Amino acid sequence: xxxxxxxxxxxxxxxxxxxxxxxxxxxxxxxxxxxxxxxxxxxxxxxxxxxxxxxxxxxxxxxxxxxxxxxxxxxxxxxxxxxxxxxxxxxxxxxxxxxxxxxxxxxxxxxxxxxxxxxxxxxxxxxxxxxxxxxxxxxxxxxxxxxxxxxxxxxxxxxxxxxxxxxxxxxxxxxxxxxxxxxxxxxxxxxxxxxxxxxxxxxxxxxxxxxxxxxxxxxxxxxxxxxxxxxxxxxxxxxxxxxxxxxxxxxxxxxxxxxxxxxxxxxxxxxxxxxxxxxxxxxxxxxxxxxxxxxxxxxxxxxxxxxxxxxxx
Numbered sequence: 001x002x003x004x005x006x007x008x009x010x011x012x013x014x015x016x017x018x019x020x021x022x023x024x025x026x027x028x029x030x031x032x033x034x035x036x037x038x039x040x041x042x043x044x045x046x047x048x049x050x051x052x053x054x055x056x057x058x059x060x061x062x063x064x065x066x067x068x069x070x071x072x073x074x075x076x077x078x079x080x081x082x083x084x085x086x087x088x089x090x091x092x093x094x095x096x097x098x099x100x101x102x103x104x105x106x107x108x109x110x111x112x113x114x115x116x117x118x119x120x121x122x123x124x125x126x127x128x129x130x131x132x133x134x135x136x137x138x139x140x141x142x143x144x145x146x147x148x149x150x151x152x153x154x155x156x157x158x159x160x161x162x163x164x165x166x167x168x169x170x171x172x173x174x175x176x177x178x179x180x181x182x183x184x185x186x187x188x189x190x191x192x193x194x195x196x197x198x199x200x201x202x203x204x205x206x207x208x209x210x211x212x213x214x215x216x217x218x219x220x221x222x223x224x225x226x227x228x229x230x231x232x233x234x235x236x237x238x239x240x241x242x243x244x245x246x247x248x249x250x251x252x253x254x255x256x257x258x259x260x261x262x263x264x265x266x267x268x269x270x271x272x273x274x275x276x277x278x279x280x281x282x283x284x285x286x287x288x289x290x291x292x293x294x295x296x297x298x299x300x301x302x303x304x305x306x307x308x309x310x311x312x313x
Contacts, residue, residue, distance in 0.1 A: 054099055057110045061096050064117045068092065071124045078131035084253055084260045088120060091242050109287065116247030123253075181224035183232075183271070185217040185278075185298045185306025192310075193281070204311040207291055212283035215296055217306055218275050230271050233263040233299040234280050239292025244284065256299040263299070 068089055072082045095113055099105065145153070192205040193212040200209070215234060233254050236244040243262045245251035254263050265280055289312045296308040 050105060053107050054105050057105075057107070057114070058096065058099050060114050061092065061099070061110075061117075064114065064121065065089070065092055065096070067121055068117075071121065071128070074128055075124065075131065078128065078135055080127065080131050081260050084262055085124065087243065087262060088117070092117065094240075094242065109285075112246060112248045116245075116251075119247050181222065181226070182303040183225060183230065183300045183305045184220040184222065186220050188215065188217040188296060188298070188306050188308030190215050190294075190296060190308055190310035193283075203309070204313060207288050207312050210289050210312065212281055213289075213310065215280040215282070215308065216277060217298065217308070218277050219271065221273055221275055223273070225271065225273065227271055227273055229268055230300055232267050232269060232278060232305075234265045234267075234282070235261065235297040235299070236264045236282065237295040237297065239290060239294065244282075246285070249285070254299070256302050257304060261299075 068085065072085050072089070075082050075085070095110070099110075148156075189201065190203060191214045192200045192210045193214055194200070194209050195211040199214065213236075231254075233256070238244055244264050245262050250266065251262065251264055252266070253260055254266075255261070265282055267278065267280060269276070269278055291312050293309060293311050296310070297304060298306040298308075
């Protein structure tokens with residue numbers, strides 16, 4: 001009898017222990033289920049907020065695109081140069097396409113781009129006002145010339161022809177002197193700098209190891225070049241043919257070889273004709289360099305003074 005009683009007590013204890021274990025497992029399952037629901041709600045809220053930011057950014061870029069089209073058409077009508085605006089338009093379309101990937105969307109980066117585009121639109125508004133004034137002045141001058149008598153026009157034409165001949169000769173001579181006195185960049189090299197500040201050379205680098213690039217070169221001696229302050233402009237052209245530029249961090253427009261262009265960075269130096277070394281250090285603010293071949297172009301005083309390249313793997 002006592003043995004039977006002990007077995008019954010032992011079975012009852014096992015049963016109670018099993019029930020306690022099942023109860024504990026149920027509590028844990030309920031806890032994990034609740035945590036998962038909370039996590040899903042947080043993720044859904046984050047995705048919804050980011051989607052709203054993307055849609056708002058796309059609306060702004062679409063508005064800028066329409067304004068840019070209007071500026072291009074107006075400047076073309078007035079006879080201005082729109083090459084730089086067409087390149088900006090291409091970059092704007094690239095920015096709009098990249099918005100499709102919500103996971104890689106960076107609101108701060110796009111806010112900077114939008115400020116740059118808006119600043120460019122304001123700048124082009126001023127250019128349109130200037131072109132209108134110039135066109136108006138030309139129209140007035142043409143009307144005055146039309147009213148002059150035939151004899152005066154003939155005399156003026158003869159004098160103008162003589163002046164033009166001398167002007168052309170003087171201009172050709174001045175251009176030859178200017179070309180001969182232009183700066184020339186020698187030994188252009190591009191080194192990669194990683195996030196720890198370590199510098200590598202060789203010209204071919206892995207994307208994950210590039211935080212910035214350092215472009216170095218020497219200015220050749222030239223006795224015809226004036227020893228004074230000179231602005232040197234650097235353009236970095238990516239594998240797609242677009243210029244790396246951010247108006248908010250120092251990029252802008254300049255004129256060289258007879259046309260307006262966008263530059264990546266600018267540096268003012270005191271030229272002393274000593275084969276001095278000049279360096280540019282450029283970073284993309286945490287944004288990685290895409291794979292492919294990059295071209296470096298250097299300009300000063302309206303001339304292209306040197307070129308280099310590097311490759312990102």
